[in-house]
Amino acid sequence: MxxxxxxxxxxxxxxxxxxxxxxxxxxxxxxxxxxxxxxxxxxxxxxxxxxxxxxxxxxxxxxxxxxxxxxxxxxxxxxxxxxxxxxxxxxxxxxxxxxxxxxxxxxxxVAAFERSLLLERQAEGIALAKAKGRYTGRKATAQEKSEEIASLDAEGHSKQEIAEMLNISRTSVYRILRANKDCK
Structure with a gap:
């Protein structure tokens, strides 16, 4: 054991x-x-x-x-x-x-219920801030690097290597590559 x-x-x-x-x-x-x-x-x-x-x-x-x-x-x-x-x-x-x-x-x-309540309150707060013109959201940093991601992927770098080289998450790398593939 x-x-x-x-x-x-x-x-x-x-x-x-x-x-x-x-x-x-x-x-x-x-x-x-x-x-x-x-x-x-x-x-x-x-x-x-x-x-x-x-x-x-x-x-x-x-x-x-x-x-x-x-x-x-x-x-x-x-x-x-x-x-x-x-x-x-x-x-x-x-x-x-x-x-x-x-x-x-x-x-x-109970934890799942609390999480859904938190997300609802967060969404309401964001909607209110947007309506008042005070919320623009976070700048999409990974999207700006989509060409670099595609290039590094074509060169054979692993998703983890790409993420580390560009200082973004591996999830973002997968998401952008999938979006690029879906657009073609």
């Missing part, structure tokens, strides 16, 4: 130190700096591939693991198939127990 920790922050400017300290008793810690909304989380994928029956996955907070309730339930179902349990430190939840499973499902649903 191994105990694996998973630590994640959303941006490169954020720090993993608090999570790493809380997970210090784990045998191995998978860590990454990527948005929770991203479907591409290589370290989470590596963690999932490393699991064996009897292992335990520990996270400091539920939001560090899953991007929404459906994703959470998919991960927990995978853990069940692998006979792996999940511990969420700040909530005191352990999915080895029936109560822990129930609490996890309820908390996941």
């Amino acid at each position: 191994a105990v694996y920790g998973y630590a994640r922050v959303s941006t490169t400017g954020q720090n993993l130190d608090v999570q790493l300290k809380a997970l210090s008793d784990c045998d191995h810690i998978f860590r990454e700096k990527v948005s929770g909304a991203s479907k591409s989380r290589p370290e989470l994928d590596n963690l999932l591939e490393s699991l064996h029956p009897g292992d335990v996955v520990v996270v400091t907070k539920l939001c560090r693991l899953a991007r929404n309730t459906r994703h959470l339930l998919e991960i927990v179902e995978y853990f069940d198939e692998q006979e792996v349990s999940l511990k969420i430190l700040n909530l005191g939840i352990d999915t080895k127990t029936s109560t822990g499973r129930l609490m996890l499902t309820l908390i996941g649903a």
Whole structure:
């Protein structure tokens, strides 16, 4: 039996130190700096591939693991198939127990509800600011580099290399290449 920790922050400017300290008793810690909304989380994928029956996955907070309730339930179902349990430190939840499973499902649903309320309030605030002429949005930096992205891709550079060379996200590289392909 191994105990694996998973630590994640959303941006490169954020720090993993608090999570790493809380997970210090784990045998191995998978860590990454990527948005929770991203479907591409290589370290989470590596963690999932490393699991064996009897292992335990520990996270400091539920939001560090899953991007929404459906994703959470998919991960927990995978853990069940692998006979792996999940511990969420700040909530005191352990999915080895029936109560822990129930609490996890309820908390996941509440978290998704809160997130949708937050997004609604944010959209309302942006609409109000736009109506008053105070909101123009963020400048699309990656779009301005679409020709460079296409050129580097044609030269055979990997998506990760392109992102690093142009100081943009790998997701932006994929999105722009896909948009360029769809336009042709």
